[in-house]
Amino acid sequence: RLLTNLAIAQYKVDNLNESLSSCDKALTLVPQDTKALYRKSVILTERQEYEDSIRCLEQALAYSPEDKLVDQELKRVRGLNSQSNRRQRDICRRMIQGSTQERIPQVETGGNSSGKIVVLIASGVVAITAVCLGLLLFKKT
Numbered sequence: 085r086l087l088t089n090l091a092i093a094q095y096k097v098d099n100l101n102e103s104l105s106s107c108d109k110a111l112t113l114v115p116q117d118t119k120a121l122y123r124k125s126v127i128l129t130e131r132q133e134y135e136d137s138i139r140c141l142e143q144a145l146a147y148s149p150e151d152k153l154v155d156q157e158l159k160r161v162r163g164l165n166s167q168s169n170r171r172q173r174d175i176c177r178r179m180i181q182g183s184t185q186e187r188i189p190q191v192e193t194g195g196n197s198s199g200k201i202v203v204l205i206a207s208g209v210v211a212i213t214a215v216c217l218g219l220l221l222f223k224k225t
Contacts, residue, residue, distance in 0.1 A: 087106045087107070087109050087110035087113070087120070088106070088107070088110050088117065088119045088120045088123060090106045091103045091104075091106035091107045091110065091120070091123050091124075091127075092123055094106060095123070095126070095127060100127050100130060100131060103123070103127050104124060104127045104128075107120045107121075107123050107124035107127065108124070111124070116147045118144040118147050118148045118151060118154065121140045121141070121143050121144035121147075122140070122141070122144050122153070122154055122157065124137075124140050125137040125138075125140035125141045125144070125157065125161065126157075128140065129161050129164065132168065134161055134162075134164055134165035134168060135165060137161050138158065138161055138162060138165060141154055141157055141158040141161060142158065145158060176212075176213075179212045179215070180212055180213060
């Protein structure tokens with residue numbers, strides 16, 4: 085109980101890393117501590133680590149199924165997670181669509197440069213796709 089109170093005090097002074105550490109210590113001592121799980125989820129949500137936050141809330145709800153506050157927070161964080169995922173997909177989609185729709189001005193080289201333009205466009209699409217996949221994979225870890 086002392087560690088969960090310390091965690092909320094650290095959270096209120098914007099010391100998220102220490103607050104998270106206090107929650108983890110409390111959960112090491114009492115893994116079914118719903119208050120520590122809830123507070124940990126609040127910190128994780130603040131850090132936009134929605135999937136980890138959802139796992140904490142689901143665990144808290146499993147230990148205390150009648151807890152309305154945990155249930156409401158779980159619904160809220162799931163919504164935030166959905167919005168975040170949708171935004172990331174839209175950004176990636178726009179980056180990919182934008183790169184394929186952009187036209188590179190053809191430079192007069194005296195020869196056929198359309199092959200070079202296709203290679204440049206394809207390279208740009210591959211690079212943007214790699215960045216998007218990297219963002220999605222980073223979010224999952």
